[in-house]
Amino acid sequence: MIIGVPKEIKNNEYRVAMIPSGVEEFIKNGHEVLIETGAGLGSGFGDEDYRKAGAEIVEREIVFKRAEMIYKVKEFLQEEFKYLREGMIIFTYIHSNAFRAQTDVFLKNKVVGISYEDIEDKDGKFPLLKPMSEIAGKGGFLMAMQYTQKINDGNGLLLARIHGIRTPEVAIIGAGVAGLGAAEIASNLGNKVTILDINLDKLEKAKYVLPSNVELLYSNKENLVMCLKRSDVLMNCILWPKWRKDHLVTRDMLKFMKKGTLIVDVFCDECGAIETCRATSHDHPIYFEEGVMHYCVDNIPATFSQTATTSLCHATLPYAIEIANKGYERALKENKYLRKGLCFYFGVLTLEETGKKQNRPYKTPEQVLNI
Numbered sequence: 298m299i300i301g302v303p304k305e306i307k308n309n310e311y312r313v314a315m316i317p318s319g320v321e322e323f324i325k326n327g328h329e330v331l332i333e334t335g336a337g338l339g340s341g342f343g344d345e346d347y348r349k350a351g352a353e354i355v356e357r358e359i360v361f362k363r364a365e366m367i368y369k370v371k372e373f374l375q376e377e378f379k380y381l382r383e384g385m386i387i388f389t390y391i392h393s394n395a396f397r398a399q400t401d402v403f404l405k406n407k408v409v410g411i412s413y414e415d416i417e418d419k420d421g422k423f424p425l426l427k428p429m430s431e432i433a434g435k436g437g438f439l440m441a442m443q444y445t446q447k448i449n450d451g452n453g454l455l456l457a458r459i460h461g462i463r464t465p466e467v468a469i470i471g472a473g474v475a476g477l478g479a480a481e482i483a484s485n486l487g488n489k490v491t492i493l494d495i496n497l498d499k500l501e502k503a504k505y506v507l508p509s510n511v512e513l514l515y516s517n518k519e520n521l522v523m524c525l526k527r528s529d530v531l532m533n534c535i536l537w538p539k540w541r542k543d544h545l546v547t548r549d550m551l552k553f554m555k556k557g558t559l560i561v562d563v564f565c566d567e568c569g570a571i572e573t574c575r576a577t578s579h580d581h582p583i584y585f586e587e588g589v590m591h592y593c594v595d596n597i598p599a600t601f602s603q604t605a606t607t608s609l610c611h612a613t614l615p616y617a618i619e620i621a622n623k624g625y626e627r628a629l630k631e632n633k634y635l636r637k638g639l640c641f642y643f644g645v646l647t648l649e650e651t652g653k654k655q656n657r658p659y660k661t662p663e664q665v666l667n668i
């Protein structure tokens with residue numbers, strides 16, 4: 298199969314889907330790899346590194362024209378829509394529920410779209426979200442450290458334990474991969490950290506991996522309001538179901554927060570767990586609602602590009618190789634975990650949650666694959 302890796306064009310997106318060792322793996326399996334000129338530079342990989350590994354370095358148009366599978370990081374942007382064609386395999390973070398225009402063109406152009414974020418493992422977890430979640434959680438806390446600074450319109454707090462003054466308080470909703478990552482850094486700097494979850498097993502696990510001064514609270518309205526009142530930073534690190542119309546933190550609840558307090562929404566789904574959240578970019582990362590600063594950049598890992606690229610490629614590569622080796626149809630039929638990621642199949646939407654959220658007809662992957 299011919300695999301094409303384009304350079305990402307999203308705002309400040311420096312990640313790339315494949316690292317040179319990934320190219321070697323494809324070549325070893327008898328495939329061809331096309332890398333767009335300069336695609337890896339933002340992550341520290343030069344064209345020569347890819348060439349040495351066996352890839353062909355070509356212009357953007359050639360990548361999209363010749364490749365049978367486009368292996369990417371982020372969703373397709375308007376400028377990339379023109380490259381779509383029937384039967385093109387797209388393997389990337391698609392987020393079809395969030396990007397309606399992309400869903401329209403994927404359906405119209407009859408692509409086979411497999412999204413990283415929907416692939417599951419045997420425990421029902423999301424193995425291709427996991428590496429980015431840890432980086433988004435840790436990176437999200439580092440962004441909090443940046444945006445509480447006065448020069449960035451913050452309230453001038455240093456998120457660390459300084460003798461003689463009140464220790465800053467950080468509340469983190471969700472004791473999953475992102476939440477634990479954020480809590481690890483926040484607590485190591487001496488902040489008073491509270492982590493909230495509805496899953497007691499997750500809280501118990503957190504007890505053994507986080508320092509003993511991290512408070513582990515069951516997530517209900519009472520505890521959440523208590524945290525809103527006392528915290529300097531609130532981090533949302535939960536996967537809010539895309540079909541839900543209600544919110545965990547409503548606009549009305551922001552009145553409990555101190556003026557100038559910061560919300561970092563790692564999930565950053567428009568109007569999701571945090572009602573006042575709307576996705577922002579690294580160029581314009583923050584905005585204020587009800588006197589509360591919101592940071593909602595939806596590609597936090599991009600800024601830690603070398604770490605994120607390497608970690609992402611390690612996670613996605615086995616699936617990409619399987620698709621290339623078997624062809625999409627056999628790979629999807631034989632691997633039920635990969636099949637969970639099938640969102641588009643020759644003009645049919647195959648992701649239930651996007652169907653429900655956008656009021657579109659959909660079928661299951663099993664129906665379209667006749668299994």
Ligand SMILES: NC(=O)c1ccc[n+]([C@@H]2O[C@H](COP(=O)([O-])OP(=O)(O)OC[C@H]3O[C@@H](n4cnc5c(N)ncnc54)[C@H](O)[C@@H]3O)[C@@H](O)[C@H]2O)c1
Binds near residue numbers: 429494536562563596
């Ligand atoms: N912004 C970015 O660039 C970026 C990158 C990667 C991941 N993410 C997002 O980060 C989020 C977290 O991912 P993860 O891998 O840590 O998920 P995860 O499934 O490991 O953890 C989510 C946790 O939230 C808990 N939870 C669910 N509902 C809750 C509620 N009502 N109150 C409290 N806790 C609740 C769950 O029990 C679970 O422990 C995801 O939404 C993911 O999409 C964002």
